[in-house]
Every structure is written in C-alpha cells, then in structure tokens.
Amino acid sequence: MFNSLRARLIGICIAITTLSLVALALATFFVVRGNTVSGLDERIGQLTRVHAGELAEWVREKQRITSSLKAAVGQAEPVPFLLAAKQAGAFDDTYFVYADRRNVFSHPMPDNYDGTARPWYKQAVQTGGPALTPAYVDASTGKLTISFVEPVGPAGQPTAVVGTDMHLDTVTRKVNAIHPMEKSFAFLLDGQSNILAHSKPELALKPVTAIAPALDAALLARLAADGGRADVSIDGADQMLYAAKVEGTPWTLAIAIDRAEATRPVRDLLQVAALITILCVAVAVGLVTVAVSRQLRRLAVVRDALEDIASGEGDLTRRLETHGSDELTQIARAFNHFVDKIAAVLVRIRESSESVRLATSEIASGNQDLSGRTEQQASSLEETAAAMEQLTATVQQNAENARQANHLAANASQIAAHGGSVVGQVVQTMGGIDASSRKIVDIIGVIDSIAFQTNILALNAAVE
Missing domain, CATH: 3.30.450.20 (PAS domain)
Structure with missing residues (x-):
C-alpha cells in the first residue's frame, strides 16, 4: 500500500493532520472538562452552603417560635x-x-x-x-x-x-427537595454522623457508612470545613460529594452529584470533537491526495522519461521543462544534465567503436597472412620429418653393419688365437679390416654431418 512515494507522502500528511486534530480535540476535552468540573465544584459547593444556610434559617425560625412560648x-x-x-x-x-x-x-x-x-x-x-x-x-x-x-x-x-x-x-421532605440535577440527591447527618434524612427512609438513624463504606465522619467534616469535593462510589455509581455545616446545629448537609450526569456535556463535546475530527480527516485525505498528486505529476514525467531511456529506445534529445525553483525543477534540471552526459558518452562510444572496428579489420588481415605462412612452415616441417625418418633408417642400417663388423673382428681374433700359421693371412685380413674401419669412420663422419645439417634445418623451422 505504501510502496510508492505518493502513498507515503499522503499517509504522512494524513497521519500528521490526524494526530494534530486528535491532540487538539483531547486538549480541548481535558481543558473543558477541568473547567467544567471546577465550575461545578464551585457551583454545587455554593449551592450546598446555600441549602445549609436555608436549613439553618429554618431551624432558627422554629427555635424563635419555640422561644415565643416562654411568654405563655x-x-x-x-x-x-x-x-x-x-x-x-x-x-x-x-x-x-x-x-x-x-x-x-x-x-x-x-x-x-x-x-x-x-x-x-x-x-x-x-x-x-x-x-x-x-x-x-x-x-x-x-x-x-x-x-x-x-x-x-x-x-x-x-x-x-x-x-x-x-x-x-x-x-426528610425538605432535604429530598434538594436535587440540583436529575440524578442528584441530598442527605442530612446529625452530630454523630448518623443519617437524619435520606431519600431511602430505611436508612434513617443508621451510620453514614450505610450509604457508602468510604464515607466517614472525618471525610464529611473535612468537606464541610474546606468546601472541597470527594469522589465516592454510591450504589455502583461514581458520585461527586459536597458537604456544608448547618450553622447553629450539629447537622451536616451533603449533596451527591452523579459524575456521569454532571460531565455529560463534556462527553457530548468529546463526541462532537471526534465527529469533527473524522470529517476533517476525510476532507484532508481528499485535499492532500489531490495536492500531492498534482505536485508529483512532474515527478511521474521524470520517471517515464527514465523508463523510456532504460528501455534502450529512448529519445536522448528529449528534455524536461525547468520552470520554477522547487525540488522537482531541480530534479528535471539534473535529468537534463544526465541525458546530456549520456548522449556525450554514447557519441564517444560510437567513435571508439569505429576505431575498434578498423583495428579489428587490420588484425584479421594480419591473422590471415600469418595463417598462410604457418601453413607453409607446416609443409616444410612435414618434408623435414620425412627426411629425418629416412636418415634414421640409414643410421640404423649403418649401426647394423657396424655390429656385423665387430662380429667379424671377433671371429678373426679367435682364428688368430688358434693358429699362428695363418698369421700372415690374418695380417692381410687385418689390413682389410683396417680399410673397412676407415670406411666406417668416413660413414660416421657423413652421419655426423647429416645430423648437424638436420639440426640446422630443425632450428630454422622452429625460427620460422
């Protein structure tokens, strides 16, 4: 959902707007609630003192009438x-x-x-x-x-x-007539914190803890003395309790206000604030979506241009408009500069490619010449190899002849050993052998010469 920059920007703007509106609504709620409760404390506290004063005046009136009987x-x-x-x-x-x-x-x-x-x-x-x-x-x-x-x-x-x-x-009727709000009620306590008057007659003369365990004489005395408020739970409902001393009597008048009823206007305000927040967020979603979409439209143009170039068939002569001085204009300028650089690089690449093509053609021609010469050298090497094979056969035959000569020499030596009579003949034979040996020496010299020439030829062939 938030993969695109547009969605993230819209989300961030909406989140900031929502948080701001919620913070404003909550701040308003807490301020209004504080002011409402403070005003309620002052109003109900004063009302409690007024009713306590009325009870005190009622008692004084009854006492005056009673005192008037002294004359009778x-x-x-x-x-x-x-x-x-x-x-x-x-x-x-x-x-x-x-x-x-x-x-x-x-x-x-x-x-x-x-x-x-x-x-x-x-x-x-x-x-x-x-x-x-x-x-x-x-x-x-x-x-x-x-x-x-x-x-x-x-x-x-x-x-x-x-x-x-x-x-x-x-x-009791007089006390029960005190109800500043629909769900509020009052009760009257005597000097021992026993109930004198209450909307429930069965609580008469019972200790104040019968109304709520959290109530006691010390709490009511403190409320009556400083005019403060105590938050207590009575019959499962949160109550705001106020108390005042009835002057001239040991009585204490207390008024309990249902917190939910007293703070209903504040809750209504919170509901209205929540509704306004929702409406503002809905309007903000539309406005932010339109505004961000319009602002990012040029960014989409840059994206399309980059995709066109990335596809390999882009028009490098294309340029984006650079009117204005915002970030998108700077991106457009950077894109134009980028395209200029790419175009220049491609021109240099094309020129380098032409040079490479010419050099490649020359290298191919040289390779063809070298191939021809290599074939000629291969043919010469084949002829040399054939001559070497023939020379090897001749050398092998000469070696065989030498072995036969050695064998004959051995036979002659044996014949010389066996008979001195044939020494003359042997001498003659040795002369023949000497002549043959000289021929063999000559043959060996020829073989050495041939081998030297063969090495020369092989060296030349290797050089070629």
Whole structure:
C-alpha cells in the first residue's frame, strides 16, 4: 500500500493532520472538562452552603417560635398559645413541661406522663438555652422526631421547659427537595454522623457508612470545613460529594452529584470533537491526495522519461521543462544534465567503436597472412620429418653393419688365437679390416654431418 512515494507522502500528511486534530480535540476535552468540573465544584459547593444556610434559617425560625412560648408559661390558659405556635411553625406538637412534672401539650397526654424524665428535658436543663435534640422515637406517635427546646427560669434550675416537636418526615421532605440535577440527591447527618434524612427512609438513624463504606465522619467534616469535593462510589455509581455545616446545629448537609450526569456535556463535546475530527480527516485525505498528486505529476514525467531511456529506445534529445525553483525543477534540471552526459558518452562510444572496428579489420588481415605462412612452415616441417625418418633408417642400417663388423673382428681374433700359421693371412685380413674401419669412420663422419645439417634445418623451422 505504501510502496510508492505518493502513498507515503499522503499517509504522512494524513497521519500528521490526524494526530494534530486528535491532540487538539483531547486538549480541548481535558481543558473543558477541568473547567467544567471546577465550575461545578464551585457551583454545587455554593449551592450546598446555600441549602445549609436555608436549613439553618429554618431551624432558627422554629427555635424563635419555640422561644415565643416562654411568654405563655405563666398564662392560665396556655393551650391557645400552643396551638397558635403549632400552626405558625407547622409543628407536630407543642408543649410545656414544668419542673414539678406538670405538663401542657397541644394534644392530650397520659396522666402518668413524666416529661422531666425525657432526654430532651434534661438536654434543655443542661444547656441552659435553646437546644435541638437528636432524633428519637416519639412516645405518643412512635415516629422519629426532633425537638426544639428551651428552659424557662434560672439557669440550672428552670421552672419549666418549652418545646416543639417536628417529625423527621418533615425534615426528610425538605432535604429530598434538594436535587440540583436529575440524578442528584441530598442527605442530612446529625452530630454523630448518623443519617437524619435520606431519600431511602430505611436508612434513617443508621451510620453514614450505610450509604457508602468510604464515607466517614472525618471525610464529611473535612468537606464541610474546606468546601472541597470527594469522589465516592454510591450504589455502583461514581458520585461527586459536597458537604456544608448547618450553622447553629450539629447537622451536616451533603449533596451527591452523579459524575456521569454532571460531565455529560463534556462527553457530548468529546463526541462532537471526534465527529469533527473524522470529517476533517476525510476532507484532508481528499485535499492532500489531490495536492500531492498534482505536485508529483512532474515527478511521474521524470520517471517515464527514465523508463523510456532504460528501455534502450529512448529519445536522448528529449528534455524536461525547468520552470520554477522547487525540488522537482531541480530534479528535471539534473535529468537534463544526465541525458546530456549520456548522449556525450554514447557519441564517444560510437567513435571508439569505429576505431575498434578498423583495428579489428587490420588484425584479421594480419591473422590471415600469418595463417598462410604457418601453413607453409607446416609443409616444410612435414618434408623435414620425412627426411629425418629416412636418415634414421640409414643410421640404423649403418649401426647394423657396424655390429656385423665387430662380429667379424671377433671371429678373426679367435682364428688368430688358434693358429699362428695363418698369421700372415690374418695380417692381410687385418689390413682389410683396417680399410673397412676407415670406411666406417668416413660413414660416421657423413652421419655426423647429416645430423648437424638436420639440426640446422630443425632450428630454422622452429625460427620460422
């Protein structure tokens, strides 16, 4: 796929474009996500503090109404005051409890009811001022209840305690009304980090770890103190948790925001950025392909010209256009210079070939003459060889004659040895032998002369 320069250039350009767009999209995503989360932290943190302030104001309002009942403690008919306060504060109950164990409630109570033994009475006496009780089970209704109480009279020895009751359902409805986002929820904790209000009623008065094991009093106290955020998993969903202290109470209000819901705009932005990146890459592919193809068109012309020359039938008079100053123009100029060099070399080769042809013709003619002379010398050598064969036969015959002469000499010597009578004859015979020996010597001289002449002839033949 990437065997050609065009494909590689297009691939490189597309890769660079894609990486740039992806890097830009990711940078945008991370910056926007950071800004979104930062803005969300600020907004939800402020919203948590606002709702905590509203709860604090709600508690102060209930406490003021409760404090207003102190004026009715000495009245002969305090019940109308209790009913008015109950209606004004939307309480579930209002009452007085005297130190002598008398009590006045907005609704009838058992005769043996001793309010001074209740925890809320003891708390009011102990604090010596307005107090908000922890949640408890109301004796008359059996519902979870909180009480606003305040002592009447000297500190430590009050004559009575005024109080108002509010069922926890009312607080829960108020807390559950807090949901900045569709999947968000709020919950309220008391001073012991037990749950006062939650969208799940079964969690009431359970420790905060019942919501999520990662939650504890220290974490919520830190969030309430510095206004930060904690990321926790609640019911399998990632939540962004914020908390604020409800002033004037031991309560802590917490708001949990579903991270997926809160960051949905950021994910939508990422999807849009990814789509734009894909579209830009698709457009870039087309534009880069067209641009690179147009730029490399002249390179294709150079390639075709080189292939034409390489085929052996190229036109060496062909030249490429050299308009411009880019790299392709430089390649075209180099090609033209290359063709000029090749043409000059071919001209020199043609001239050298003509010279070689003439020299070859002369060498062929000389070889023919040499061949003729060689044939003549071969013929002379054949004649010399025949003469040498004939001479060899003569020498062999002379040698045989010499052997016969030697044999005769031996016989003569034997005859001389056997008889002195024939000495004269032997002397005569020896004279004949002497004459024959001289002839043999002459023959040997002739043979030596012939052999010398033969060597001369052979030497001449070798020289030729």
